[in-house]
Amino acid sequence: MIPEEIVRSPSWYESSARNRITGLLDAETFREILGPAERVMSPHLELFDLPPAFDDGVIVGRGQLDGKPVAIIAQEGQFMGGTFAEVSGAKIVGLLRAVTASAGTPDGVSAVLLLLDTGGVRLQEANAGELAVSETVRALLGVRAAGIPVVALVGGRAGAFGGGGIVTACCSHVVISEQGRISVTGPEVIETNKGAEEFDSRDRALVWRITGGRSRVLLGGADSYVKGDVASFRAAAARSRNAAPPFTLETMAAEQDRLEKRLSSYGDCRDTPEIWARAGLADPASVPDIDDDAFLALLSEREIKHDAR
Amino acid sequence: MTPVELLTRLFPSGHEVVAGPFNTLAGRAILTDGAAVEIVGVTDGAPLSPEIAIELAGSIIRIVQDGKKTPIVLLIDTASQRMTRRDEMLGLNEYLAHLAKVVTLAGLSGHRTVAVLYGAAAAGAFIATALAAQTLITIDGAHPSVMDLPSIARVTKLPLEILEKKAETTPIFAPGVTPLAATGAVLENWTEADNFSDRIETVLTLEASSDTRDTLGEERGGRKVAHSVALRVAAEFGKAAR
Incomplete structure (x- = not known):
């Protein structure tokens, strides 16, 4: 029996970035920084005859989660694919730098929530977007080094692709739903470069088996699996900020070990059911088809948690 | 420029850099004052695979564990990240992020980190290698990019000739050292006439926290x-x- 508040909670996948923020934070606590009224827009889209957005597709600010202050960043995947660009990226970088500078002061926050919904770098602003990703990585790791966890939430329509996939894996903890996808090169780009026999991007089941939330959490690429409603994301965000690994040499040595073992254990596999069979799952072929309750039960039996991120 | 030529010009006092697995390099070099520098590199324009990323990251972790805060110079000639279904299935994003994290951690731990791009680097591989160091130097002929113009043309659905024309008016999207330097990615570009040994020693002394x-x-x-x-x-x- 699904609790009533979850039945009524809106879908993360279907929600806009603003509605995700509203549903994630305590009521009436969100304070946006450089909101749409300020009209801080991309100066480059005009060159391509593309309409800009008043927030450039990124919403940043602060609020509270269960009464504790948090900083929040949300990409709007429906505007230019939620891409990293000069302005959208600078909003993210500026917020992360401010979080680090305020650590230990009365303005400090308990965590940063990063709501990824992105195809990666905005190609119309490719160089600015690439640098924005690199600056985001450095600023995000600065936040973690200051002892503040950064929690990635992935379940939007655009997924977390390109530089967005790299940024996701730099976070302290990754929360994902079945609809969430994490990857670097998208299936379409692999197909364009290497052919449909390498990766058939129109085979939706295959795309999800390779990049989707269930595959990521089983392999250790995501840490918390949630049902696809906003309330479940909120509960996972509140839980995970207390259990995030610090950004230290010990953590990185543990991640080195974790990722080396993955390569030696599964490096010759061609599809995820092969990995799951080798990992000892009783019925690997059923993993994409069972419902969320059954999948969560399967996860709770398996103890795949790690502190190596 | 080959890695051997580059090493000779950067470190005329000598080096013990050797080739590792998967087109990687690792070893020590000596500055003209006798101080040591750690070298980690990727060669031959090899697409950045999970294997290369984990090899480079492992070398850097060992350097940080050493505790001597020795400067680290990354010599980079890669391509984009490798584009295969297998690599994505194995979580290439985590391997690239791990490398970027380890390079960043070295910087935060007191190692001066400088990347010298002497070949290509693109897209996610550019972020995980050359752009992860505190300072990026390019050598004449280097080719950094996010995506090549024909691919940008395909995604943006603009004719290539139009894109090439627009690239003359703005450095915001075109590949290459000049536009990327204009956006702040590259500190210096060194040409054939430069004394690489003098230059690297100067760059290593710059504050970069x-x-x-x-x-x-x-x-x-x-x-x-x-x-x-x-x-x-x-x-x-x-x-x-x-």
Whole structure:
């Protein structure tokens, strides 16, 4: 029996970035920084005859989660694919730098929530977007080094692709739903470069088996699996900020070990059911088809948690 | 330029850099004052695979574990990240992020980190290698990019000739050293006439604890608004707390 508040909670996948923020934070606590009224827009889209957005597709600010202050960043995947660009990226970088500078002061926050919904770098602003990703990585790791966890939430329509996939894996903890996808090169780009026999991007089941939330959490690429409603994301965000690994040499040595073992254990596999069979799952072929309750039960039996991120 | 030629020009006092697995390099070099520098590299334009990323990261972790805070110079000639279904299935994003994290951790732990791009680097591989160091130097002939123009043309659905024309008016999207330097990614580009040994020793002495690439992009006019937007957000952050 699904609790009533979850039945009524809106879908993360279907929600806009603003509605995700509203549903994630305590009521009436969100304070946006450089909101749409300020009209801080991309100066480059005009060159391509593309309409800009008043927030450039990124919403940043602060609020509270269960009464504790948090900083929040949300990409709007429906505007230019939620891409990293000069302005959208600078909003993210500026917020992360401010979080680090305020650590230990009365303005400090308990965590940063990063709501990824992105195809990666905005190609119309490719160089600015690439640098924005690199600056985001450095600023995000600065936040973690200051002892503040950064929690990635992935379940939007655009997924977390390109530089967005790299940024996701730099976070302290990754929360994902079945609809969430994490990857670097998208299936379409692999197909364009290497052919449909390498990766058939129109085979939706295959795309999800390779990049989707269930595959990521089983392999250790995501840490918390949630049902696809906003309330479940909120509960996972509140839980995970207390259990995030610090950004230290010990953590990185543990991640080195974790990722080396993955390569030696599964490096010759061609599809995820092969990995799951080798990992000892009783019925690997059923993993994409069972419902969320059954999948969560399967996860709770398996103890795949790690502190190596 | 081959890695051997590059090493000879950077470190005429000598080096013990050797080839490792998967087109990687690792070893020590000596500066003219006798001080040591750790070298880690990727060669031959090899697409960045999970294997290469984990090999480079492992070398850097061992250097940081050594505790001597020796400067680290990354010599980079890669391509984009390797584009295969297998690599994505194995979580290539985690391997690239791990490498970027380890390079960043070295910088935060007191190692001076400088990347010397002497070949290509693109897309996610560029972020995980050359752009992860505190300072990026390019050698004449280097080719950094996010995506090549024909691919940008395909995704943006614009004819290539139109894109090439637009690239003459702005450094914001075109590949290459000049536009990327204008946006602040590259500190210096060295040409054949430069004394690489003098230059690297000077660059290694520069203070680099904070990320000033957006300031550089503003000064050079290639990224006019990023720095000011980031500053405005930071200024509002405290006010929003009250």
